[in-house]
Amino acid sequence: MDRLQSMRVFAKVVEQGSFVAAAHALDMSNAVVTRLVADLENHLGIRLLHRSTRRMALTEPGQVYLERVRQILDEIDEAEAAASVLSSNPAGTLHIYSQIGFGQTQLARLLPLYSKQYPDVQLDVTLSDRTVDLIEEGFDVGVFSVNQKFDASMVARQLGIAEVLLCASPAYIAQHGVPQVPEDLAQHSCLNFSLEHLRHHWTFQSADGTSIVPITSKVMSNNTDLLRHCLLAGMGIAMRSSYTLGDDVVAGRLVRVLPDYQINKVAVSLVYPSRRLLSAKVRSFVDFMMMQFPHPDCDPWLAS
Numbered sequence: 001m002d003r004l005q006s007m008r009v010f011a012k013v014v015e016q017g018s019f020v021a022a023a024h025a026l027d028m029s030n031a032v033v034t035r036l037v038a039d040l041e042n043h044l045g046i047r048l049l050h051r052s053t054r055r056m057a058l059t060e061p062g063q064v065y066l067e068r069v070r071q072i073l074d075e076i077d078e079a080e081a082a083a084s085v086l087s088s089n090p091a092g093t094l095h096i097y098s099q100i101g102f103g104q105t106q107l108a109r110l111l112p113l114y115s116k117q118y119p120d121v122q123l124d125v126t127l128s129d130r131t132v133d134l135i136e137e138g139f140d141v142g143v144f145s146v147n148q149k150f151d152a153s154m155v156a157r158q159l160g161i162a163e164v165l166l167c168a169s170p171a172y173i174a175q176h177g178v179p180q181v182p183e184d185l186a187q188h189s190c191l192n193f194s195l196e197h198l199r200h201h202w203t204f205q206s207a208d209g210t211s212i213v214p215i216t217s218k219v220m221s222n223n224t225d226l227l228r229h230c231l232l233a234g235m236g237i238a239m240r241s242s243y244t245l246g247d248d249v250v251a252g253r254l255v256r257v258l259p260d261y262q263i264n265k266v267a268v269s270l271v272y273p274s275r276r277l278l279s280a281k282v283r284s285f286v287d288f289m290m291m292q293f294p295h296p297d298c299d300p301w302l303a304s
Contacts, residue, residue, distance in 0.1 A: 004076070006040040007069045009033055010048060014066055018056060090284040091120035097134065097142035101224040101244040102268060103127040106301075107143070114288050121281050129222075134273055140282045141272040145241075156269040158296040159289065162241040164263040165302070167254040171234035179237075179257055182213040189218035189236035191227050202239060204261040211261070241266055246301035265299075 013022040013033065023033040041048050048062035058066060098107050103125065111123055126139070134142050134154065143159070179185055182204045192198055192215070199220065204211045218236045221227055224244055231238045232248065237257055248254040270289050272282060293300050 002036075003040070003043070006036045006043075008073060009036040010040055011066065011069050011073060013037060013049070013056075014058060088280045089120060090118045090280040092279070092281050093122045093124050094141070094281045094285055095139045096123065096125045096285070097132055097137075097139040098125065098127050099143055099145050099268075100127045100129050101241060102143050102145070104225050105244050105247070110289070110292060114285065117288065118281070118284050121284070134271065140279075141270065141285055144269050144271050145266050154271045154273060156271050157286065157290060159268045159270055159293040160243075160296055160298060160300045162243045162246075162266045162268055162301055163299050164239060164241055164266060165245055165249065166237060166239050166257040166259075166261075166263065167231065167245050167249060168237045168257050169232055169234045169254055170252070172236065173255060173257075175234070182211045182258060182261055185213055185215050185237065188216075190215045191230050191236045191238040192217040192220045193224070193227065193240070194220045194222045198239070202263070204258070204263060206261045239263060242299055242301040243268065246299075249302065 009022065009026065009028075012026055013019055016022040016025055019033050019037070020030055022028075023030045026033065037049065044065070046061045046065075047059050048065060050057045050059060096107070104127065107125065111125070115121070115123065132139065132142065133151065134140075135151075144156075145162075176188060179188060182202070185202065190202075199217060200214060201212050202215050204213065219227065219230050224240065227238055227240065228244065228248070230236070231240075231245075232253060238245075242249075245254055249256060270286060272278070272286060278286070
């Protein structure tokens with residue numbers, strides 16, 4: 001007995017409501033359809049369908065079995081579709097959404113590598129920190145931080161966990177000294193992202209508990225790249241994620257301030273509408289990004 005074929009026939013009989021209709025839909029004879037369902041029942045040792053000359057109905061075991069059969073058939077169809085899609089050449093326009101800080105630093109570094117690998121894909125990239133609906137706004141894939149909301153039906157693949165860092169340039173430290181405790185920040189110039197909850201106070205965690213300290217913002221902006229340039233120029237101390245500043249810290253252009261105090265950690269995820277029937281261009285980008293970030297439970301943007 002071809003069990004998979006029998007499962008498909010059984011599911012089609014239930015879907016069509018009769019053996020005759022299922023036989024027509026599957027381009028099989030009524031006798032073959034009847035035999036395949038009977039063989040499946042004999043194999044399982046249970047009756048799946050109540051039959052009479054007037055009506056057909058699922059038995060209780062038949063209902064339970066049908067639900068699992070549909071899941072199995074869906075997964076098989078998905079696997080076959082993925083194999084078919086992956087065999088084609090990624091091409092066309094890939095519409096990407098990204099959180100601004102990640103886009104300006106990480107995507108700016110990675111997209112040239114992706115484009116070299118897949119030259120037939122054109123990239124249309126939108127950077128924003130607002131809430132977006134990927135499907136409604138026509139995006140194929142998006143990069144979201146934990147602070148951004150996305151529809152629960154989306155597939156989310158975590159890229160990494162970014163630590164929120166406090167940093168300054170070596171020139172600033174040489175001129176103004178190093179804060180020893182969070183309260184020392186009151187005597188320093190701060191470069192601040194223009195979110196209301198960050199404008200006047202920063203929050204720190206340590207073994208001694210939570211500290212909420214007042215700060216003076218020398219520069220406030222909603223643009224991550226502007227703040228980074230001000231930071232590198234020695235204008236003050238900034239609080240940003242490791243995916244924004246990690247490369248500068250590793251290269252020595254910036255130094256960490258108050259490293260013994262934890263501020264926050266931010267999960268970063270690649271989000272797309274469905275695992276099923278992904279186009280070759282979307283699948284290629286998802287696979288490329290997951291290859292770049294093979295340890296999703298760690299911070300890949302900051303050397304230990």
